[in-house]
Amino acid sequence: MRTRGSQCWRGKFQGGGYRFTKPRELILGVLAKSKKHLSAEDIFFSVHKIYSNIGLTTVYRNLELLVDMGTVSKFNFGDGKANYELSESESGAxxxxxxxxxxxxxxxxxxxxxxxxxxxxxxxxxxxxxxxxxxxxxxxxxxxxxxxxxxxx
Amino acid sequence: MRTRGSQCWRGKFQGGGYRFTKPRELILGVLAKSKKHLSAEDIFFSVHKIYSNIGLTTVYRNLELLVDMGTVSKFNFGDGKANYELSESESGAxxxxxxxxxxxxxxxxxxxxxxxxxxxxxxxxxxxxxxxxxxxxxxxxxxxxxxxxxxxx
DNA sequence: CTCCTTATTGATAATGATTGTCATTATCAA
DNA sequence: TTGATAATGACAATCATTATCAATAAGGAG
CATH class of the missing domain: 3.30.1490.190 (Ferric-uptake regulator, C-terminal dimerisarion domain)
Structure with a gap:
């Protein structure tokens, strides 16, 4: 039931014809640790601490992909920015x-x-x-x- | 139960220390007729047809006021723009x-x-x-x- | 009805979130 | 190891929304 470790995520990407990249690994890592809805910018800053190359564009692009893959859920609470969290089926939350x-x-x-x-x-x-x-x-x-x-x- | 006619709306504004203006009347009119969630831009265009002086800023400002007054409900369906409709208690919807x-x-x-x-x-x-x-x-x-x-x- | 205060307006510029562009880089299958 | 190409990051562009501010108009007082 638990999806642990980045190797599991690797498969998800490759199964869909996508590649498993550092930004993707780190974005998912941040989402997995946080367990609460984060904005794209939140995620950008978190990843940036350990991988300062990351671009905000990349965060947006990958969040969109992850939402399409069903791995991440996107919410709008009405404050003008979207929030993201691992979808329940992924996080076990x-x-x-x-x-x-x-x-x-x-x-x-x-x-x-x-x-x-x-x-x-x-x-x-x-x-x-x-x-x-x-x-x-x-x-x-x-x-x-x-x-x-x-x-x- | 039915709130009909603009004179009824006039009172709502004046009761709160607000003025009853043409833009406000027309914005409410559009919302009342449409009965489905409209974006600020939708409303702007509808009002613009009959009152080409209206400014988009005014639409936003008044929608915010109306939401605060509880007259209008604001929704976010995730497409990047907010949608508005008369709240149920007002429209009888x-x-x-x-x-x-x-x-x-x-x-x-x-x-x-x-x-x-x-x-x-x-x-x-x-x-x-x-x-x-x-x-x-x-x-x-x-x-x-x-x-x-x-x-x- | 007229005047006066001030709420409201509309044009414009500014902001903030998100998306498009494109040359460069890096993944991974062969 | 290599090559095709998916993915990246910097940057510019877009889209919705908000702030600014001088000009206007609503409505109470007289």
């Missing part, structure tokens, strides 16, 4: 969703009530994909509101 | 969510299974807001996948 504070833009991950969610999704996914002929691959649930800190101001 | 095609970026609204959703939300909202001290105001559910047209290509 818990399935989770987000609470987005509309004052300070903070994002809280939560992974509670997944039993209730599973029950809910099982009820509707089939119906939706039939009615709209839409092949569902993924879903997100975002709650918007005010976080504790912002409430007490 | 059905509560709905979105199916986002990852190939062609098309967005399908759906309003099915709302009973199941209500049941699900009632189970988890209270728990979430307690556990994370997060005051929930709104939520979105997006399903990502491939739409019918793109499947048959």
């Amino acid at each position: 818990e399935h989770h969703h987000h609470l987005v504070c509309q004052k300070c833009q903070k994002v809280i991950d939560y992974a509670d009530f997944m039993d209730a969610e599973k029950e809910f999704l099982s009820k509707i996914e089939k119906g939706l994909s039939k009615k709209y002929k839409f092949q569902i691959q993924d879903h997100i649930i975002h709650f918007y509101g005010i976080c504790g800190q912002c409430q007490s101001k | 059905e509560h709905h969510h979105h199916l986002v095609c990852q190939k062609c970026q098309k967005v399908i609204d759906y309003a099915d299974f709302m009973d199941a959703e209500k049941e699900f939300l009632s189970k988890i909202e209270k728990g979430l807001s307690k556990k994370y001290k997060f005051q929930i105001q709104d939520h979105i559910i997006h399903f990502y996948g491939i739409c019918g047209q793109c499947q048959s290509k």
Whole structure:
């Protein structure tokens, strides 16, 4: 279940006719360690510390590729920049969703009530994909509101 | 329940110490007629047809205000631009969510299974807001996948 | 109705995130 | 080891959005 070590990633790339390069290894390494959504720039800076040759363009290019490969998930929380994280199937991370504070833009991950969610999704996914002929691959649930800190101001 | 006519909107603005201006009237008019998520540029062009003085900056400024007032909802579907629509409480529109095609970026609204959703939300909202001290105001559910047209290509 | 304060506007420039270009470099199959 | 070409990085370009600022207009006071 666990995908460990860069050799495993090598195969993913080569299987798709892609090459396994230093930037790709390091970008995935950063994502794997962080386990929380990072912006392209965050990733750029992290990689830059250990590989100062890296270009921001390369980070964007590879994130796009990784999203296409299904290895990485891309989110938009409404602050103008995209965030990326290893997709759950890759990271073994818990399935989770987000609470987005509309004052300070903070994002809280939560992974509670997944039993209730599973029950809910099982009820509707089939119906939706039939009615709209839409092949569902993924879903997100975002709650918007005010976080504790912002409430007490 | 129905909020009809621009005089009703006038009050909303004036109540908040804002003025009721032509651009604001027209922007709301476009949103009210369209009933589907429009980008700032979409709105700009629509208003421009009947009021060619309008500036794109003004559209952005007023959309921001309207979002703050809770009159308009802002979405990010991941295509780089934000989309706006009258919030449900204003438009009387059905509560709905979105199916986002990852190939062609098309967005399908759906309003099915709302009973199941209500049941699900009632189970988890209270728990979430307690556990994370997060005051929930709104939520979105997006399903990502491939739409019918793109499947048959 | 007129005046006056000031919220609002629109043109413009500026920003910030992301994408395109292209010559150079490096991967990996043969 | 070598060669075809995928991938890179520097740079310029684009796209959405935001800041600036002088000119305009909404609406309350008189």
